[in-house]
Amino acid sequence: MTTQENNLSRRDFLKLGIGALSALAVLEMGGVSLFFMQPRSLVGEFGGIVNAGPVDSFPAGSVVEFPDGRFFLIHAPDGGFLAVYSRCTHLGCTISWEADKNQFFCPCHASSFSTTGDVQNPPAPRALDLFAITIEEGQLLVNTGSITQRDRFTTDQLTYA
Amino acid sequence: MTEQKLTWKEKIFYTTPNDDRSRMRTVANNLILHIHPTKVAKPALRFSYTWGLGGISSVLVMFLILTGVLLMFRYDASVENAYTSIQYLETQVAFGALIRNIHHWSANLLVVTSFLHLIRVFLTGGFKKGRALNWALGLFLLTLVLAFNFTGYLLPWDQLAYWAITVGTSLLSYVPLVGTAVSNFLLGGPEVGQTTLRNFYAIHVAVLPAILILAMSFHFWRVRKDGGISQPEPGERERVEKVTTIPHLVQIELAATAVLTVVILVWAIFVPAPLEALANPSHPPNPAKAAWYFMGLQELLLHMHPLAAMLLPLTLFIGIALLPKLDTQEDNIGIYFRSHKGRFAALFGALIGTILVPLAVLLDEYWLDLPGLFPTWPTLITTGLIPLLATLAMFGLIYGYFRKAGKLNHSEAIVGLFSFIMTSFVTLTLIGIFFRGANMALVLPF
Ligand code: HEM
Ligand code: FES
Numbered sequence: 001m002t003t004q005e006n007n008l009s010r011r012d013f014l015k016l017g018i019g020a021l022s023a024l025a026v027l028e029m030g031g032v033s034l035f036f037m038q039p040r041s042l043v044g045e046f047g048g049i050v051n052a053g054p055v056d057s058f059p060a061g062s063v064v065e066f067p068d069g070r071f072f073l074i075h076a077p078d079g080g081f082l083a084v085y086s087r088c089t090h091l092g093c094t095i096s097w098e099a100d101k102n103q104f105f106c107p108c109h110a111s112s113f114s115t116t117g118d119v120q121n122p123p124a125p126r127a128l129d130l131f132a133i134t135i136e137e138g139q140l141l142v143n144t145g146s147i148t149q150r151d152r153f154t155t156d157q158l159t160y161a
Numbered sequence: 162m163t164e165q166k167l168t169w170k171e172k173i174f175y176t177t178p179n180d181d182r183s184r185m186r187t188v189a190n191n192l193i194l195h196i197h198p199t200k201v202a203k204p205a206l207r208f209s210y211t212w213g214l215g216g217i218s219s220v221l222v223m224f225l226i227l228t229g230v231l232l233m234f235r236y237d238a239s240v241e242n243a244y245t246s247i248q249y250l251e252t253q254v255a256f257g258a259l260i261r262n263i264h265h266w267s268a269n270l271l272v273v274t275s276f277l278h279l280i281r282v283f284l285t286g287g288f289k290k291g292r293a294l295n296w297a298l299g300l301f302l303l304t305l306v307l308a309f310n311f312t313g314y315l316l317p318w319d320q321l322a323y324w325a326i327t328v329g330t331s332l333l334s335y336v337p338l339v340g341t342a343v344s345n346f347l348l349g350g351p352e353v354g355q356t357t358l359r360n361f362y363a364i365h366v367a368v369l370p371a372i373l374i375l376a377m378s379f380h381f382w383r384v385r386k387d388g389g390i391s392q393p394e395p396g397e398r399e400r401v402e403k404v405t406t407i408p409h410l411v412q413i414e415l416a417a418t419a420v421l422t423v424v425i426l427v428w429a430i431f432v433p434a435p436l437e438a439l440a441n442p443s444h445p446p447n448p449a450k451a452a453w454y455f456m457g458l459q460e461l462l463l464h465m466h467p468l469a470a471m472l473l474p475l476t477l478f479i480g481i482a483l484l485p486k487l488d489t490q491e492d493n494i495g496i497y498f499r500s501h502k503g504r505f506a507a508l509f510g511a512l513i514g515t516i517l518v519p520l521a522v523l524l525d526e527y528w529l530d531l532p533g534l535f536p537t538w539p540t541l542i543t544t545g546l547i548p549l550l551a552t553l554a555m556f557g558l559i560y561g562y563f564r565k566a567g568k569l570n571h572s573e574a575i576v577g578l579f580s581f582i583m584t585s586f587v588t589l590t591l592i593g594i595f596f597r598g599a600n601m602a603l604v605l606p607f
Contacts, residue, residue: 037346067443070352086443087352091467092331093324093445107447108328109463110601122532123463125540 052140055161063097069144080158083142084117084128116153127152133159184407196381203402213417214278220418221271228264238362240355243318244439265434272454275303286494287391293485295383305373312365323440324449327353335467393495448601456593457586464525466545490572499572506577514584
């Protein structure tokens with residue numbers, strides 16, 4: 001009787017062992033695959049800081065596109081600067097500047113944005129994203145690695161020379 | 162042996178034995194044929210019951226695998242070379258354009274046939290009597306088909322590809338909790354680029370085919386385990402006649418495959434698969450449209466906050482997956498529309514769908530401006546929650562109307578509601594395809 005019980009429990013022990021080892025193996029393979037598939041770090045993309053040029057080369061009220069940096073440099077009438085990411089906040093299409101209508105327009109679902117990046121026409125849910133601007137020795141430096149989301153335009157977002 | 166006079170059927174199947182027992186043995190022992198039972202119920206063979214849609218989908222998958230493997234020998238999944246390798250295929254490779262066209266059109270047709278297959282299974286109650294698992298598997302197959310199309314869409318690296326995938330992956334990032342992680346993984350960077358192309362290629366040619374073949378085998382096996390495809394309950398002392406699979410079923414399958422092959426081939430010879438200009442990340446085309454089968458979703462996106470535009474189909478998807486739990490009346494299995502009243506409900510549902518949807522689109526386009534009415538409310542509420550709840554309430558109303566005013570039972574009312582939802586979806590898709598022009602403004606197609 002006892003041997004039978006012993007036999008049974010040995011079988012159970014082996015079963016449990018195999019089960020546990022298999023589970024461990026699956027977990028390990030899963031972990032390895034997960035790490036393998038990890039996207040590389042996204043920090044500081046687009047080659048980081050773009051020198052947009054001297055401050056005084058942008059007349060007040062102008063909007064200039066920097067296609068490689070993926071942004072528009074806006075010089076507000078009051079003298080402040082904004083760098084807006086050219087990616088539509090709706091679903092990521094590239095916006096274009098329509099000088100005749102004084103607005104940014106996205107052809108994908110027809111969102112439009114004002115000169116400050118505010119939503120004029122949905123479906124875009126929020127104003128255009130901003131890149132940080134610093135001014136050093138009269139040069140405008142736009143940090144394309146640092147994206148700020150905002151709901152709407154406020155004057156404290158402007159950078160002054 | 163004495164000379165026998167052969168009928169034309171026997172001539173076509175001259176290698177198969179012509180007594181029932183050896184025919185049944187052939188089916189059981191043949192690698193391909195053994196997915197069939199040796200005998201099938203005669204009424205299950207009626208073409209106007211299944212419309213052969215599952216079978217046609219299976220054959221299309223076969224075409225796709227054959228042509229897909231060929232394409233892999235000529236395609237180069239790099240941002241620099243992808244577009245040129247397709248151009249090379251189109252102009253220099255012998256039969257390159259033909260193989261690409263067959264692949265392209267089979268993929269498009271597969272979306273249509275698997276969708277219609279779903280509709281037919283729903284209408285005949287094919288998810289009833291223990292078929293809940295296979296219904297769920299079928300939905301999974303449909304998702305796979307869409308995933309195949311989504312990943313394959315990027316590979317030519319033309320304008321269409323680039324912007325459809327940009328929009329698609331941005332949509333993902335609205336999904337709470339996991340969305341951004343999944344979208345980052347797929348993109349492998351801040352925008353669609355080399356890593357994205359490589360990821361999509363690996364998923365399209367390795368991951369998805371492996372899953373699809375397993376899932377399809379599972380699907381077929383379940384059909385047999387569930388006792389063959391659904392049939393009306395036989396009456397009291399009625400016996401369902403059974404016939405041998407060879408030739409009765411195999412013959413239909415061969416004929417359907419032959420017709421399908423000719424149709425696809427002729428279509429592929431005369432209609433080239435589209436290829437637009439090389440992808441240009443700084444200028445989306447205007448209008449930038451998704452693939453046609455995602456145009457219903459795109460149309461929703463014009464009217465709703467992205468989160469709502471995703472929650473609505475998701476809710477419907479879950480509802481459809483749970484259908485076997487929602488409609489448990491089993492005595493109407495195998496009967497199109499459940500009953501005569503159900504047929505009426507389906508017709509009526511389709512009618513209000515085709516009327517209400519264009520009205521709602523026009524209303525939102527020209528008159529209703531919720532964010533303008535409540536400028537201080539977040540868009541998540543004005544263009545998200547409000548239209549979402551209104552749509553769901555509409556579904557409830559229609560169901561209630563069928564139950565109360567139409568005096569239909571639960572099962573029949575669901576047919577009416579399902580018909581309303583599906584026609585609405587198709588109508589939205591048609592509006593997106595034909596009535597949206599430059600700047601996504603409403604236009605007339607003629
Ligand atoms: C790759 C796509 C698919 C393939 C190749 C496929 C293939 C098939 C085949 C060959 C059959 C036998 C009956 C017939 O031809 O109609 C079948 C039956 C069935 N399919 Fe599919 N199918 C696919 C997608 C789907 C979808 C999207 C659904 C629905 C959610 C679904 C649910 C079912 C069910 C429940 C049955 C049993 C029907 C009955 O008993 O009447 N399948 N499928
Ligand atoms: S992506 Fe710009 S409006 Fe949709």
